[in-house]
Amino acid sequence: NAGVTQTPKFRILKIGQSMTLQCAQDMNHNYMYWYRQDPGMGLKLIYYSVGAGITDKGEVPNGYNVSRSTTEDFPLRLELAAPSQTSVYFCASSKGGQGGGYTFGSGTRLTVV
Amino acid sequence: AQSVTQPDIHITVSEGASLELRCNYSYGATPYLFWYVQSPGQGLQLLLKYFSGDTLVQGIKGFEAEFKRSQSSFNLRKPSVHWSDAAEYFCAVGTYNQGGKLIFGQGTELSVKP
Numbered sequence: 716n717a718g719v720t721q722t723p724k725f726r727i728l729k730i731g732q733s734m735t736l737q738c739a740q741d742m743n744h745n746y747m748y749w750y751r752q753d754p755g756m757g758l759k760l761i762y763y764s765v766g767a768g769i770t771d772k773g774e775v776p777n778g779y780n781v782s783r784s785t786t787e788d789f790p791l792r793l794e795l796a797a798p799s800q801t802s803v804y805f806c807a808s809s810k811g812g813q814g815g816g817y818t819f820g821s822g823t824r825l826t827v828v
Numbered sequence: 829a830q831s832v833t834q835p836d837i838h839i840t841v842s843e844g845a846s847l848e849l850r851c852n853y854s855y856g857a858t859p860y861l862f863w864y865v866q867s868p869g870q871g872l873q874l875l876l877k878y879f880s881g882d883t884l885v886q887g888i889k890g891f892e893a894e895f896k897r898s899q900s901s902f903n904l905r906k907p908s909v910h911w912s913d914a915a916e917y918f919c920a921v922g923t924y925n926q927g928g929k930l931i932f933g934q935g936t937e938l939s940v941k942p
Contacts, residue, residue: 746927746928755935757832757934759932760930771927816862819873
């Protein structure tokens with residue numbers, strides 16, 4: 716099982732550029748999440764989805780967009796990249812309910828210069 | 829609002845010594861509680877979780893945690909630390925009816941002295 720796969724692992728963007736962080740899971744999980752991790756700040760929720768076609772904002776959604784057209788994929792779009800978006804991004808999935816417990820991808824380290 | 833506090837940013841213990849990492853949460857209903865570990869450059873791995881029942885839960889790698897409702901705490905323990913336990917540890921609180929979202933603490937970095 717691949718679990719949760721994130722691509723790319725590393726990326727450098729210039730200010731104002733756009734990009735899509737890819738996330739795919741093969742566990743048939745309905746719930747998927749995007750977090751960003753900054754030093755000393757823990758993980759902050761950007762967006763989440765409880766199923767195909769359903770997405771909702773988390774704690775820090777500004778500057779990002781998501782879509783969920785299939786159960787497997789949950790891409791995160793950055794429009795007009797800013798230095799404040801320099802971070803490590805993690806995608807996670809869950810069965811939801813009392814299944815609890817996320818499965819995390821290995822992360823994407825993004826630097827905006 | 830839900831929140832999770834890990835009071836210790838960095839802890840150093842000697843190999844073979846016992847370990848306790850503290851976690852306090854704020855949540856109005858019965859929480860679901862988790863501990864995750866993150867090795868450098870890696871994603872997060874689930875150590876253990878508490879949903880209900882026995883307040884002492886066992887996890888992987890010899891870790892355990894105890895849920896104390898009266899203290900709003902869910903501290904992580906290990907009787908004897910190994911050098912490979914050096915990592916960052918995150919406590920998280922979750923809910924059943926809010927899309928399964930988890931709120932994470934700031935993390936505690938564990939260093940192990942030989």
